[in-house]
Amino acid sequence: MTFDGRTSVSIKKTFAAVLGAAAGAVVLAAPATAAPAAVDCTAYQVSDSGTVRPGYEAYPWSYFWSNGPESFSFCVDVPDSAEVVVDVREFSVPDQRWETVLTAPAGPGDKEFSYRTGTAATYRLYLTGVSGSGPYTAGLTFSRSR
Numbered sequence: 001m002t003f004d005g006r007t008s009v010s011i012k013k014t015f016a017a018v019l020g021a022a023a024g025a026v027v028l029a030a031p032a033t034a035a036p037a038a039v040d041c042t043a044y045q046v047s048d049s050g051t052v053r054p055g056y057e058a059y060p061w062s063y064f065w066s067n068g069p070e071s072f073s074f075c076v077d078v079p080d081s082a083e084v085v086v087d088v089r090e091f092s093v094p095d096q097r098w099e100t101v102l103t104a105p106a107g108p109g110d111k112e113f114s115y116r117t118g119t120a121a122t123y124r125l126y127l128t129g130v131s132g133s134g135p136y137t138a139g140l141t142f143s144r145s146r
Contacts, residue, residue, distance in 0.1 A: 039110040041075040044139025052084055053133040060138040063091070063124045066117040074125060075139035076104075076111045082132035083108050088115050091122040098124060106130045 041047050048060035066072075076086050085106045089098040101123075104111045117123075125138060 039075050039077050039112055041077045041137040041139030044073070044075055045141045047137060047139045049135060049137045051133065052078055052082055052127055052129045052136045054129045054131050056129050058127045058129075058136070059124050060127070060136075061125065061140070063122050064140065065120075065122050067120045069116070069118060071114055071116045071143040072123070073114045073139075073141040073143070074112065075137075076127060077137040077139075078110065079132060079134035080109050082134050082136075083130040084111075084136070085128045085130060086111055086113075087126040087128070089124050089126055091124070098126075108132075 046061070046064075050058050050060065052058060064072075072088075074086070074088070076084065078084055083106050086104040087100045088102040090101045091097075092099050102113070102115045104113050125140070127136060127138070
């Protein structure tokens with residue numbers, strides 16, 4: 001029986017691996033990729049928790065205030081089986097409504113992101129459940145600009 005060069009090499013490698021395994025040798029494989037480290041939202045300056053469900057909105061804090069340029073770092077820890085959209089909304093005084101200024105798109109698992117304000121305003125973090133449900137923990141850290 002005749003094999004092309006690649007097939008015979010492949011067969012030789014497979015045969016050697018089978019013989020080595022049968023003789024008690026260790027067969028090495030490529031290392032598995034490590035899962036991303038879980039986010040610890042309780043390590044942020046302020047944290048809150050609740051439950052996220054599909055079709056429902058949650059906002060961990062009623063609101064938070066920025067009195068000038070500063071950065072906010074956010075963290076949202078949800079079960080890997082849950083998908084949420086995270087919005088940062090600013091209250092518009094003239095329109096008397098909350099307007100979205102930043103959106104972290106839907107996706108499973110945890111989210112971390114930052115937002116830099118320009119002027120004094122009132123903000124709120126919204127979590128909207130897309131699929132799955134379970135407990136969430138949200139974290140918020142302020143960094144005053146100078």
